Amino acid sequence: MPNLLITGVNRGIGLAMAEAALARGWTVEGSCRTQEQADHLASTLGKGFTALVFDVTDHGRVAEVAASRSAPLDILINNAGVIGPEPDRQSALAMDFAGFRETLEINTLAPLAVAQAFLPRLRQSPQGRILTISSQMSWMGYAKSDRLAYRASKAAVNKVMQGLATDLEPEGIAVAVIDPGWVRTDMGGAGADLPAADVASGILDVADNLDMSRTGRFFRWTGEEREF
Numbered sequence: 358m359p360n361l362l363i364t365g366v367n368r369g370i371g372l373a374m375a376e377a378a379l380a381r382g383w384t385v386e387g388s389c390r391t392q393e394q395a396d397h398l399a400s401t402l403g404k405g406f407t408a409l410v411f412d413v414t415d416h417g418r419v420a421e422v423a424a425s426r427s428a429p430l431d432i433l434i435n436n437a438g439v440i441g442p443e444p445d446r447q448s449a450l451a452m453d454f455a456g457f458r459e460t461l462e463i464n465t466l467a468p469l470a471v472a473q474a475f476l477p478r479l480r481q482s483p484q485g486r487i488l489t490i491s492s493q494m495s496w497m498g499y500a501k502s503d504r505l506a507y508r509a510s511k512a513a514v515n516k517v518m519q520g521l522a523t524d525l526e527p528e529g530i531a532v533a534v535i536d537p538g539w540v541r542t543d544m545g546g547a548g549a550d551l552p553a554a555d556v557a558s559g560i561l562d563v564a565d566n567l568d569m570s571r572t573g574r575f576f577r578w579t580g581e582e583r584e585f
């Protein structure tokens with residue numbers, strides 16, 4: 358059974374993935390930002406779950422937590438993310454630059470920093486894999502300008518992960534990005550198409566089947582490959 362690490366498990370798709378993975382008998386490490394949340398998650402998720410406390414933008418703390426653990430890690434899922442500044446403050450003509458910068462820190466830079474920090478443990482696995490939750494809003498085929506900070510952060514993380522896939526190919530560590538669709542969470546809202554539990558299960562299937570023949574690619578939560 359795989360040993361999985363997911364960032365941002367205190368709510369949304371991250372929590373649904375942690376629950377689904379534990380139900381499959383996988384071992385799960387999940388991050389949240391406060392000790393209080395960690396204690397709550399440990400008691401509600403129970404056996405097989407370990408809570409880690411870090412903000413994904415605090416690279417020093419991420420490295421410290423990563424170095425404090427030693428078991429081989431089979432799968433890392435970079436899930437933590439934000440939608441960015443207020444909708445009327447993230448178009449090309451009205452941009453909250455501080456908010457844009459923060460969005461890039463969380464959605465683009467952090468997944469790479471987390472991957473680097475946990476790489477020693479991924480290298481110990483016979484089949485280390487890294488999956489990052491991107492978005493259909495990253496697609497270059499859309500000329501839309503709403504939520505531009507978010508769109509740009511997800512397009513950028515796709516490119517970063519493609520580069521990581523290239524760099525880790527010689528080591529046999531597969532790296533991919535995933536479009537989870539439009540999901541009913543705090544971020545997606547109550548009107549979204551998909552229940553988090555269904556998407557979570559689909560993402561775990563993609564992670565489970567990720568091998569070197571699929572590295573560097575972009576998948577839908579249903580498992581089919583999609584264009585960048």
Ligand SMILES: NC(=O)c1ccc[n+]([C@@H]2O[C@H](COP(=O)([O-])OP(=O)(O)OC[C@H]3O[C@@H](n4cnc5c(N)ncnc54)[C@H](OP(=O)(O)O)[C@@H]3O)[C@@H](O)[C@H]2O)c1
Nearest residue numbers: 365369370390412413436437438492539540542543544545
């Ligand atoms: N929902 C959708 O329709 C949809 C569509 C496409 C892509 N996605 C992507 O799917 C992923 C999960 O989204 P979701 O819908 O589950 O969102 P969500 O319900 O808003 O949950 C976001 C998670 O990310 C964590 N997080 C945010 N900033 C963080 C930071 N600096 N450090 C550590 N954790 C942080 C949150 O923790 P706190 O509670 O501490 O803030 C929370 O656990 C995101 O990457 C999102 O962009 C979602």
